[in-house]
């Protein structure tokens with residue numbers, strides 16, 4: 001069931017989103033060579049709790065952390081632990097929050113220290129995929145307009161698009177209808193309507209689109225071992241405009 005949100009409810013999701021964006025970017029600033037992924041997770045968890053909110057991922061389907069951190073060939077759902085970030089790595093940081101019963105979800109991929117030109121290009125194109133998707137996420141368009149925008153931009157840059165995982169409705173819980181694929185799928189393709197709040201999250205691979213899940217039952221990696229990047233925003237659709245709720249203003 002697709003649940004529309006009132007303007008008042010969207011204000012609450014915005015409030016959660018702004019706290020979330022601030023914490024995500026502070027986490028990105030800490031992500032320097034030598035820090036462990038577990039230390040970043042602690043920072044995220046403590047920051048969220050200090051703001052009177054809850055880490056939405058912690059315990060969700062038994063996920064053991066507040067942050068997903070996915071490095072290089074890891075696509076999404078990497079579990080924090082003892083691994084240290086290294087100069088030249090790229091790290092996807094994905095965080096979810098619940099504030100007074102309202103949920104938001106956002107991700108960035110950052111470079112650790114100096115990164116290669118090819119990795120810079122992957123981050124730039126993935127960020128652009130998200131921007132182009134948001135431009136299409138307007139009332140009257142359809143979910144497929146989002147996927148088409150991501151897919152075409154990725155393919156035009158010789159990258160491919162992960163198919164097994166999608167964006168989603170968000171706001172009253174972590175994952176709601178509709179599913180928001182990053183390609184043209186044959187599934188449901190609802191029209192975008194005022195009051196819809198969705199998380200758009202392109203996952204873009206340097207090589208092929210295929211992915212696998214590791215032994216830990218969470219970490220998704222590229223099948224060919226090449227790099228992957230992920231950016232995500234929670235957005236709200238109004239009659240006359242679309243707002244990016246998780247945008248970060250330093």
Ligand code: MF3
Pocket residue numbers: 056057058060061063068077094095096105199201232
């Ligand atoms: N944040 C992910 C998404 O973008 C979901 C994380 S699932 C969890 O939809 F279990 F890791 F929390």
Ligand code: CO
Pocket residue numbers: 094095096105106107201232
């Ligand atoms: Co997310």
Ligand code: CO
Pocket residue numbers: 105167168199201232
């Ligand atoms: Co999401």
